[in-house]
Amino acid sequence: MAVRLQDVADYAGVSMKTVSNVVRDYPHVSPKMRERVQRAIDELGYRPNIMGRRLATGRTGLLALAFADVRIPYFAELAQVVANEAERRGYRVLLEQTEGTLEGERAVVSASESGLVDGMVIQPSVMNSTELAQSRTDIPIVVLGENAAPLTLDSVMVDNVEAARVATRHVLAHGRRRIAFAGHEETGTTRTSTLRIAGYQQALEEAGIIPDPHLLIPSLAVTAANGARAVGAALDAGLRFDGLVCRDDLAAIGALRALEERGFRVPDDVVITGWDNTPMTEVTYPSLTSIAPDMRALASRALDMLFERIDGYDGMGRHELVPFSLVTRESAPAVE
């Protein structure tokens, strides 16, 4: 039905090899031959069949990108930038969602079929990198947002501890002393949250403040609605604070609503920082100061390392940090 390489070869009166050379822009083809073949290709409307090519080369041109849920704005952002970077390298991206559960992550990682993708970029929610490294040995994996065990896995992340210190110091610079932390998981705190809380506590201690565990406000899951519920419940229970460092923008957005609903003013009564610098931060009222990871660098370095491994590099796991910045907006304005 579809026109094949052989059809073009027959039509142009040349061999498959020559047509293949033209299709793949192989340099050593005479101009007139190239033109003749190209005409045949155009007239027949030939399109190379990926599967045939992939079988022959062993490369699929496909990458898997795995994370909890695209509906979480940070992951949508990640999908966008990874897809862009992949495209620049001639690759396409297969979305794999894990729902943030261990089963989901296991399912994604222990693929029952092989040869679909050449590599995988994964931001695990719960699985540790040791298990990760053991599950999928047939293709290279780059881990995002978590320091991978130094086996064959590479990792890229921002320095969560440092970034949390920066955010917290910024709140301190506003003269706030009772600073809460919101949005980490209620059950089984993830590594990401642990690191951010560590940075938050370090900054407090550096300022001579003893971290008060009551000021840690966990929420059920990473949604803004849960963030609102958690912060709302804390306020209703009488908890008071004048600064709030949030685990992510969703928690911050939820906190914003919980506070306003109860008559607290941001930033006058409570200074707030978010994390991820997702598009929504610009348009909440007040807009949100947020930690902005360099997403482009993140995706770019992750794919660099992934392709090095696809190309055969076989050294120890490499662990890279990418830059971040604090973008100040109304919820915690810049301080002179």
Next chain:
Amino acid sequence: MAVRLQDVADYAGVSMKTVSNVVRDYPHVSPKMRERVQRAIDELGYRPNIMGRRLATGRTGLLALAFADVRIPYFAELAQVVANEAERRGYRVLLEQTEGTLEGERAVVSASESGLVDGMVIQPSVMNSTELAQSRTDIPIVVLGENAAPLTLDSVMVDNVEAARVATRHVLAHGRRRIAFAGHEETGTTRTSTLRIAGYQQALEEAGIIPDPHLLIPSLAVTAANGARAVGAALDAGLRFDGLVCRDDLAAIGALRALEERGFRVPDDVVITGWDNTPMTEVTYPSLTSIAPDMRALASRALDMLFERIDGYDGMGRHELVPFSLVTRESAPAVE
């Protein structure tokens, strides 16, 4: 390197055919043989190679999902539900982003390679369905959110006109009379926006109100920030309204900010409705009343039709509507 079907066959002392039968759960295999082969598979850790299988069967098990940008919450939602429905049918989803441009859509649709995906679900931003139908004839396509020309393309959408009437009538029921519409594109209104504006105007006319073109507030692009700018500028220019039907939730979120920033109160001064019922509507302050398309039905019907075509159905294009509802929240509460 990787273990192949032949390796398993050798190891188990049977033919490839038998192993293949076991792998694919072919019914006519004797239990003892099945067990023997299964043990070989387990011991060798055999995983069938997708590409080999696909080449042989002609099915890739992959679907393309194309739309403007995953960072737009509605599309993230769409990606999520389509991925889920596809998985239930044993398929995976390849993300294709068009950036909402004609070039982007053309690039996605006029794939230079064939055989990668078995079908495509696309929500076009600018390309009309006639061009769509002509561009990609090798695989079936289902169009979302736009009434496809009745060639070989199927389409699924909500009744945009009717939904816009429902939203507008709800605002009218609040006793509002100067009702604006916000968030449609400034340049080259999309078909979606056109339909929604039509429904909005119909509802006004039914209520005996002559639609005032000044109350149409376009914005530069579908982001909340642009929505805020557009509505803000309109207010600053002296435009006044007591109701606002928004093209989508992003526009509504932007409008919310623009209004609050200028001291207008929602819903007291202005009643607002959004569209898409994205997660953020729950947690804005005030929360947003929004048109909620039945996303599950949308994805489910789209994939049903797509698979019918993949399986050989070759009739005229079918055009289906899926249900929607109006979810009332604080920005436009339910009216008794």
Next chain:
DNA sequence: ATGAAAGCGCTAACAC
């Protein structure tokens, strides 16, 4: 119920 062999569409040695 199981085996043998012919492809699926393409690339890559290797020859000419």
Next chain:
DNA sequence: GTGTTAGCGCTTTCAT
């Protein structure tokens, strides 16, 4: 510079 041919890993008639 171009043609020949042998796979890539799997499924699938067709035999047995």
